[in-house]
Every structure is written in structure tokens, then in C-alpha cells.
């Protein structure tokens with residue numbers, strides 16, 4: 001009898017130990033066990049279903065089943081991707097716009113961390129500076145970040161945000177560009193899209209971008225997950241990245257949107 005009691009006690013102790021191990025692994029990321037959630041998701045994404053790699057653009061949209069290549073007749077570029085749900089909503093909006101002779105051609109969609117780093121380094125290197133000149137580095141960051149993101153901080157990493165027609169500010173202020181912008185302001189919300197970078201003076205971060213529209217049913221959960229999971233320590237590996245914390249880039253630029 002003593003033996004049986006001992007064996008039962010040992011089994012109970014082992015089971016408890018395993019459960020604690022599992023819990024401590026899960027707690028290192030989230031309080032909910034992320035491993036139980038399916039990917040790709042069929043429900044709206046939660047912070048659990050969005051690992052840091054997705055939030056930071058460190059993945060390949062060509063092999064991620066949530067992503068799809070944008071059909072060539074909808075974009076001026078080749079081999080660009082967005083999330084399937086974003087594309088579905090975009091197609092509905094595009095069809096509606098076409099009835100009013102407005103063509104919402106996509107000029108940019110998902111950009112990976114590496115792609116954003118290429119853009120960043122090209123702009124960074126276009127102005128010379130000494131390696132230890134922090135003042136010059138801060139000035140460069142402010143100049144670049146009027147319109148371009150630091151790698152790891154772009155909404156374009158998420159496959160939820162699209163740029164339409166032209167990324168030139170002037171295009172959108174008159175004629176066809178202004179008419180298209182007015183149509184988007186009046187109608188995009190019906191399809192789940194909003195303009196994150198408006199002219200609202202209470203907003204921080206990027207200048208107004210009339211071409212950039214975000215699919216809220218996906219991008220809002222992504223932003224929520226980003227707030228929960230990403231800190232400045234996660235964003236490294238490019239020129240000037242040492243300043244991201246002191247310049248409070250996540251607060252001003254990732255969170256500085258219209259809604």
C-alpha cells in the first residue's frame with residue numbers, strides 16, 4: 001500500500017511540474033497559452049496569434065498563408081503582397097470606386113523589415129554624417145521620418161495598409177487626385193479602411209499621407225499587439241537605431257495615428 005501511495009504522489013508531482021513548466025513558457029510571452037491558437041487565423045487576430053516577427057516585418061509574405069500576391073491589374077508593381085482579408089476589402093472598395101471612374105491602383109502594400117531597412121539606409125546615406133555625431137543623426141531621423149518609417153515601426157509590415165496611385169503630396173491636392181481623396185474620405189470607411197496619417201494637428205509622427213489607407217479590422221488588432229509586445233529593444237540593426245528609445249519613436253510615430 002505504501003508503494004502505491006508513493007507512486008501516486010510521484011505521478012502527481014511530475015504532472016504538476018510539467019504544468020508549471022508549460023505555464024512559465026507561456027507566461028514569457030502572454031498570459032494566454034499562445035501555442036493553443038491556430039495559425040493561420042480564421043478569426044480576428046489577437047496579440048497571441050501575432051508573434052513579434054510578424055509585427056516587425058521579419059517574415060516572408062510569399063510563404064505566409066495569410067498573405068496573397070496582389071493581382072497585376074490592381075497594382076503598378078509586381079510581386080507585392082497584402083493580407084487576404086485586406087485584399088478582399090480592397091477589391092470591394094475598388095469595384096465601388098470604379099463605378100465613379102476612380103481607379104485605386106495600389107503602389108505599395110506589404111514591406112518587410114529588410115525592404116524597409118534598404119529604404120532607410122538609402123535615405124540615411126544620402127546625407128553624410130560622422131559616426132559619433134548624435135545631433136546630426138537626430139536631424140537625419142526627423143527628416144527621413146516625415147514620410148518614411150524606421151524598419152520595425154512601419155504599418156506596411158502588417159499587410160493591412162495600402163498606398164494608392166501616388167506618394168507625391170501634390171498629386172492629391174487638385175484635379176483627379178483631389179477627387180479621389182474626397183471619394184476615399186466619403187466612402188473608404190464603408191469597406192473598413194481609414195486614413196491613419198491625416199492633417200489633424202493633435203496627431204504626432206508622420207506628415208499627412210492622403211495615399212495611405214489602412215484596413216482597420218486587421219490593423220487595429222495589430223497595433224494593439226504591437227503596444228503589448230514591442231519595445232525599443234526589439235528594433236535594432238540599422239543606422240540610427242540606437243536613438244529609437246530616446247526619441248520615443250514608438251509613441252510618436254507608431255501610435256501617432258488619427259484614430
Ligand SMILES: [Zn+2]
Pocket residue numbers: 108156161162163209211212
Ligand atoms: Zn504608406
